[in-house]
Amino acid sequence: MRITRITMWGLDLPLKRPYSLSGGRLHFERLDSTILRLDTDEGLVGWGEGCPWGSTYLPAFAGGIRAGVAELAPTVLGLDPRRTDVVYRAMDLALPGHGYVKSAVDMACWDLAAQAAGLPLCDLLGGRTDGSVRLHSSIPSGTPDELLAEIDLARAEGYTFHSAKIGADVEADVERMRILDAAMVPGEELTFDVNRSWTPAEAISVLNATREILRVVEQPCETYGQHLAVRSAVGQPLAIDESLVTVDDMIRAVGDRACEVVGLKIGRVGGITPARRIRDVAAAAGIRMNIEDTGGTALSASAAVHLAQATPEPLRRATWLCFDHLTDNPVEGGVANDGGTATAPDSPGIGAVPDQAALGQSLAIFEADR
Ligand code: MG
Numbered sequence: 001m002r003i004t005r006i007t008m009w010g011l012d013l014p015l016k017r018p019y020s021l022s023g024g025r026l027h028f029e030r031l032d033s034t035i036l037r038l039d040t041d042e043g044l045v046g047w048g049e050g051c052p053w054g055s056t057y058l059p060a061f062a063g064g065i066r067a068g069v070a071e072l073a074p075t076v077l078g079l080d081p082r083r084t085d086v087v088y089r090a091m092d093l094a095l096p097g098h099g100y101v102k103s104a105v106d107m108a109c110w111d112l113a114a115q116a117a118g119l120p121l122c123d124l125l126g127g128r129t130d131g132s133v134r135l136h137s138s139i140p141s142g143t144p145d146e147l148l149a150e151i152d153l154a155r156a157e158g159y160t161f162h163s164a165k166i167g168a169d170v171e172a173d174v175e176r177m178r179i180l181d182a183a184m185v186p187g188e189e190l191t192f193d194v195n196r197s198w199t200p201a202e203a204i205s206v207l208n209a210t211r212e213i214l215r216v217v218e219q220p221c222e223t224y225g226q227h228l229a230v231r232s233a234v235g236q237p238l239a240i241d242e243s244l245v246t247v248d249d250m251i252r253a254v255g256d257r258a259c260e261v262v263g264l265k266i267g268r269v270g271g272i273t274p275a276r277r278i279r280d281v282a283a284a285a286g287i288r289m290n291i292e293d294t295g296g297t298a299l300s301a302s303a304a305v306h307l308a309q310a311t312p313e314p315l316r317r318a319t320w321l322c323f324d325h326l327t328d329n330p331v332e333g334g335v336a337n338d339g340g341t342a343t344a345p346d347s348p349g350i351g352a353v354p355d356q357a358a359l360g361q362s363l364a365i366f367e368a369d370r
Helices: 063-074 084-094 101-119 144-156 170-183 200-209 223-229 247-255 272-284 298-309
Strands: 004-021 026-040 045-050 136-138 163-165 189-193 238-240 261-265 288-292 316-318 331-333 352-354 365-369
Touching: 004 063, 026 063, 026 101, 045 101, 045 298, 063 084, 063 101, 063 365, 084 101, 084 272, 101 272, 101 298, 136 144, 144 163, 144 170, 163 170, 170 189, 170 200, 200 223, 200 288, 223 247, 247 272, 261 272, 272 288, 272 298, 288 298, 298 331, 298 352, 316 365
Parallel strands: 136 163, 163 189, 238 261, 261 288, 288 316
Antiparallel strands: 004 026, 004 365, 026 045, 331 352
16 A cells, blocks of 8 residues: 555634633634645545644644645655554654654554554554543633633533643642642542643642642643652652653653653654554553643544553543534544543544545645656
8 A cells, every 4th residue: 555645734723712821821712733634546545633732832833744744745655554663764764853743644644554454543552442531621721710610611511530720820829729629529530730830949839838639730840850850849649741752751751750640642742653652651660641632623632542542541541632622623423522531433543534625725735756
């Protein structure tokens, strides 16, 4: 099988409600996603998506994906998409780094590989495990009342696991953590996600003032070095999210005993191929994982749920459906929020196909030389 054509679309995704991290430091009203369709000489079609949650959240942006795909297209055309490691090594040789650019291409290759095998993607990633994958909500930052109101909206949609975005001044965060912790009912789980907005001094002050609240605190500071400084001074379980970008980052975190949880976001780490390796390293160390993507429609969310579905509990902690935040989700099939859980589709491949009519005019088409 050979990849014969790559078609690329930009997809504007308005959010139902504006979304802020850490007191409005990062504010979002819409997302800009890139959708790829890979055609093959055997008639199979694979789909991939890259959506880095705006331009300000990570060192990644929609225009970077589009320029990067144009750079990679001559390398990818003609390759066998079922050989996912071979394709990935070719992309690494053609363009070192830029993992977030490669994720959409890699996702489409995995979609094709699983379709060619006649299996749902999870069965190529270790095999479908029992049960469904728990979802966590994503609660934008705000006052305690605003956070509680958003948690109530999430509860109404079935969510029993909440990732509340905090990270402002010490006093406000201590108050927010105490109020949110007390508001949880039995069976509910809560993570405090700081999205790297504390200095180490602030993190140590807040976490020592709330040491009786033993909930996971995620990405307290900007850098991994700052994270380690906090780690040695607090008792709460910690999660690393934005600082996990490469397989090497995961290996280092295991060696440093840096965390109990990681956010494994497929787009940020460069696709399913590296995410699978990171998953296996984390699993071997007993580190629990939130397995999800950085943003996008039910296409990228379904790909992430396949990886989560192939990861046994309790190592798979939760996943996140970005598209629950969107006004539109122009995808047929794929995962859905089923009372706060999701299950990987049964059909071959990822099992989620963008509605091509909703995608409109493509931005670019790359074809192999004949
Ligand atoms: Mg996070």
